[in-house]
Amino acid sequence: xxxxxxxxxxxxxxxxxxxxxxxxxxxxxxxxxxxxxxxxxxxxxxxxxxxxxxxxxxxxxxxxxxxxxxxxxxxxxxxxxxxxxxxxxxxxxxxxxxxxxxxxxxxxxxxxxxxxxxxxxxxxxxxxxxxxxxxxxxxxxxxxxxxxxxxxxxxxxxxxxxxxxxxxxxxxxxxxxxxxxxxxxxxxxxxxxxxxxxxxxxxxxxxxxxxxxxxxxxxxxxxxxxxxxxxxxxxxxxxxxxxxxxxxxxxxxxxxxxxxxxxxxxxxxxxxxxxxxxxxxxxxxxxxxxxxxxxxxxxxxxxxxxxxxxxxxxxxxxxxxxxxxxxxxxxxxxxxxxxxxxxxxxxxxxxxxxxxxxxxxxxxxxxxxxxxxxxxxxxxxxxxxxxxxxxxxxxxxxxxxxxxxxxxxxxxxxx
Amino acid sequence: xxxxxxxxxxxxxxxxxxxxxxxxxxxxxxxxxxxxxxxxxxxxxxxxxxxxxxxxxxxxxxxxxxxxxxxxxxxxxxxxxxxxxxxxxxxxxxxxxxxxxxxxxxxxxxxxxxxxxxxxxxxxxxxxxxxxxxxxxxxxxxxxxxxxxxxxxxxxxxxxxxxxxxxxxxxxxxxxxxxxxxxxxxxxxxxxxxxxxxxxxxxxxxxxxxxxxxxxxxxxxxxxxxxxxxxxxxxxxxxxxxxxxxxxxxxxxxxxxxxxxxxxxxxxxxxxxxxxxxxxxxxxxxxxxxxxxxxxxxxxxx
Numbered sequence: 001x002x003x004x005x006x007x008x009x010x011x012x013x014x015x016x017x018x019x020x021x022x023x024x025x026x027x028x029x030x031x032x033x034x035x036x037x038x039x040x041x042x043x044x045x046x047x048x049x050x051x052x053x054x055x056x057x058x059x060x061x062x063x064x065x066x067x068x069x070x071x072x073x074x075x076x077x078x079x080x081x082x083x084x085x086x087x088x089x090x091x092x093x094x095x096x097x098x099x100x101x102x103x104x105x106x107x108x109x110x111x112x113x114x115x116x117x118x119x120x121x122x123x124x125x126x127x128x129x130x131x132x133x134x135x136x137x138x139x140x141x142x143x144x145x146x147x148x149x150x151x152x153x154x155x156x157x158x159x160x161x162x163x164x165x166x167x168x169x170x171x172x173x174x175x176x177x178x179x180x181x182x183x184x185x186x187x188x189x190x191x192x193x194x195x196x197x198x199x200x201x202x203x204x205x206x207x208x209x210x211x212x213x214x215x216x217x218x219x220x221x222x223x224x225x226x227x228x229x230x231x232x233x234x235x236x237x238x239x240x241x242x243x244x245x246x247x248x249x250x251x252x253x254x255x256x257x258x259x260x261x262x263x264x265x266x267x268x269x270x271x272x273x274x275x276x277x278x279x280x281x282x283x284x285x286x287x288x289x290x291x292x293x294x295x296x297x298x299x300x301x302x303x304x305x306x307x308x309x310x311x312x313x314x315x316x317x318x319x320x321x322x323x324x325x326x327x328x329x330x331x332x333x334x335x336x337x338x339x340x341x342x343x344x345x346x347x348x349x350x351x352x353x354x355x356x357x358x359x360x361x362x363x364x365x366x367x368x369x370x371x372x373x374x375x376x377x378x379x380x381x382x383x384x385x386x387x388x389x390x391x392x393x394x395x396x397x398x399x400x401x402x403x404x405x406x407x408x409x410x411x412x413x414x415x
Numbered sequence: 416x417x418x419x420x421x422x423x424x425x426x427x428x429x430x431x432x433x434x435x436x437x438x439x440x441x442x443x444x445x446x447x448x449x450x451x452x453x454x455x456x457x458x459x460x461x462x463x464x465x466x467x468x469x470x471x472x473x474x475x476x477x478x479x480x481x482x483x484x485x486x487x488x489x490x491x492x493x494x495x496x497x498x499x500x501x502x503x504x505x506x507x508x509x510x511x512x513x514x515x516x517x518x519x520x521x522x523x524x525x526x527x528x529x530x531x532x533x534x535x536x537x538x539x540x541x542x543x544x545x546x547x548x549x550x551x552x553x554x555x556x557x558x559x560x561x562x563x564x565x566x567x568x569x570x571x572x573x574x575x576x577x578x579x580x581x582x583x584x585x586x587x588x589x590x591x592x593x594x595x596x597x598x599x600x601x602x603x604x605x606x607x608x609x610x611x612x613x614x615x616x617x618x619x620x621x622x623x624x625x626x627x628x629x630x631x632x633x634x635x636x637x638x639x640x641x642x643x644x645x646x647x648x649x650x651x652x653x654x655x656x657x658x659x660x661x662x663x664x665x666x667x668x669x670x671x672x673x674x675x676x677x678x679x680x681x682x683x684x685x686x687x688x689x690x691x692x693x694x695x696x697x698x699x700x701x702x703x704x705x706x707x708x709x710x711x712x713x714x715x716x717x
Contacts, residue, residue, distance in 0.1 A: 038671070046537065103508065103512060106508050107508075224532070224534070225533075225534040225536060225537050226531075226532055226533040226534055226537050227530070227531070227532045228529075228530070228531045228532075229511075229528075229529060229530040229531075230529045231464070231527035231528060231529055233464075233525075233527050234462075234464055234527050234529055237464075237669065238669050238671055241667055241668055241669035242664070242667075242668050242669065242672070244667045245663040245664045245666070245667035245668040246663070248663040248666075248667055249659055249660040249662075249663035249664070252659040252663065253656050253659050253660070256652075256655065256656060256659065257656070260652065292671055292672060293597050293600055293672070293675070296597075296664055296668070296672050296675060296676075297604075299660045299663065299664060300604070300657060300660045300661065300664075300679070302660060303656040303657035303658075303659060303660035303661075304608065304611075304656075304657055306653070306656045307611065307653040307656070307657075310649060310652045310653050310656070311615060311649055311653065314646075314648060314649040314652075318645070339618075340614070340615055340618045343559075343563055343614045343618065344610070344611040344612075344614045344615055345611070346559055347556045347559060347560075347607050347610035347611065347614065348604075348607035348608055348610075348611065349607075350552055350555040350556055350559060350607065351552045351555075351556070351603050351604065351606050351607025351608075352603075352604075352607060353555075354548050354551050354552040354555065354603065355548060355552075355599075355600060355603045357548075358544040358545075358547060358548045358551075359544075359548075359599075359600070363596060363597065363599060363600045366597070366600045366604075367600070370604065
């Protein structure tokens with residue numbers, strides 16, 4: 001039979017194009033991946049929001065206000081992209097991946113930072129943190145004692161002047177989150193709206209309070225339910241180890257399919273390379289945060305993606321053994337295997353969808369990775385592999401070459 | 416393949432073996448339970464990487480010095496460079512920093528600490544969600560297989576899946592391996608993936624039943640045997656490629672996913688076994704019984 005060169009050329013062009021696209025853009029794709037905190041270090045904490053005062057209700061809008069305030073606090077220490085998500089009805093999960101100094105971030109997060117200036121009895125609140133000029137709080141020193149203090153400024157200078165005028169010679173205690181910081185005696189009416197907060201601070205503590213006041217107080221009380229801190233060096237170590245494991249896994253799988261399935265095995269390898277690339281591309285386009293379980297699922301996914309190839313090739317081999325020609329076997333084999341592959345994958349989709357619904361961060365990353373993998377494998381291991389194999393078969397290049405499919409001549413029965 | 420193994424004939428042995436392993440697992444679960452990780456109980460877990468082989472006695476002494484009487488520690492990592500320290504009470508961040516600093520003084524600045532603290536509420540929720548997940552996933556799978564095949568296939572598949580899950584959990588109980596949050600992910604993956612194999616075999620059984628229309632038990636068992644044999648290479652090869660991946664994760668993947676990989680490996684192998692030796696065999700017994708009943712009904716009607 002005459003070899004149809006056109007089909008061979010198209011086949012070769014397909015392969016060259018696939019490899020060229022992957023080769024030239026892989027770096028761009030991997031650079032765009034977002035790594036989770038378990039891979040680059042960082043800190044994650046889950047808080048439960050409780051009312052600050054009796055009668056206050058935790059509503060979605062209060063939670064989102066809290067999230068905004070937390071975001072401001074985190075930004076104040078220069079951490080970019082904090083991930084704050086509301087979970088359930090009263091929970092906030094804060095994820096700070098790549099944070100250099102998790103200790104500093106943690107100190108800032110949980111405190112409500114409600115600042116109050118009270119009357120001499122300590123009962124009536126005269127002024128609150130929300131009356132301060134935003135961003136004007138700063139760490140300073142008391143000019144007389146050289147003690148670290150926080151200087152603040154009130155928005156309504158006249159009101160402040162009137163209040164200080166009223167309490168000259170008396171104390172105006174300052175409370176933070178219900179605890180008395182200090183109880184300065186008002187020496188004279190203060191006209192410029194400026195106040196100084198002292199409280200036996202160290203320089204760091206004063207700076208911390210200034211940051212908190214600038215970011216604003218939280219409308220709720222947060223209690224920590226769980227936390228997870230990963231050291232940056234250990235995160236990187238995990239990343240390297242899992243990538244290394246991935247390379248070994250892929251290497252073994254490639255050797256195995258080529259050794260067992262011969263020519264279709266080579267096509268499986270090409271579809272697997274496309275698969276690995278497309279999944280990563282989708283991760284970066286969908287902005288999926290890649291976690292360690294996510295990478296594990298990615299690697300397992302490669303092993304599972306071959307399944308579709310294997311089911312198809314075994315089916316084709318069955319048809320070849322029954323004595324059908326290569327083109328007919330390829331056609332009927334890939335057709336009848338499709339529904340099996342489909343059925344087999346639906347159950348994994350069901351399991352990963354359930355995992356996504358019930359899971360929290362780590363498990364969710366795993367299920368997303370698994371789901372993306374299954375959908376992509378339909379494209380590569382089913383569609384792409386069928387297109388490539390059909391092209392090659394139609395070219396007549398494989399005419400009567402059963403051994404290229406790993407089928408021995410003596411296994412073939414007469415029709 | 417010249418030698419053809421009669422899977423159906425050996426099914427009583429498979430049932431016996433499966434029941435025995437499950438019984439062993441249940442006994443272990445009742446007697447010693449599971450070694451629950453920090454995700455399911457409250458407290459703190461520190462993973463202290465000392466970047467050198469740790470002397471457990473020395474490390475314990477260090478922790479006792481800091482006021483933790485008989486600390487719950489174990490060593491991990493390929494070079495035993497990880498010290499895992501667990502407390503029943505949550506450690507404050509100041510305490511964690513204190514511990515890190517104390518170890519840095521002895522083992523140098525490179526000492527790094529991963530810390531995890533969990534409140535009991537969360538642990539209980541996670542455990543509850545895990546059970547819900549497995550149940551809902553099972554119901555979903557039953558529904559799908561019933562829709563695409565028949566209910567006998569669906570229930571046979573689910574028994575096989577539950578066997579895989581229980582077998583994996585049993586081994587974790589017997590060897591007291593730590594069960595953490597990703598373990599649930601591993602079990603659910605097994606639940607989803609082990610059905611793949613079962614479906615491939617069932618698909619073939621259905622096709623062959625249609626072709627042969629077996630009327631006697633011999634004919635039915637020959638259909639099941641042929642179907643299993645026809646799909647055997649496929650079943651083994653599909654599992655093998657995933658096993659390669661799980662093995663690579665186990666050997667090279669590092670401490671954090673070690674038990675996850677072990678769980679997957681056990682589940683994958685068990686999944687291949689249960690598809691052939693449990694799911695298909697339960698189906699044939701069930702199917703034969705209903706064929707016989709239909710036959711009797713027909714005769715009594717005459």
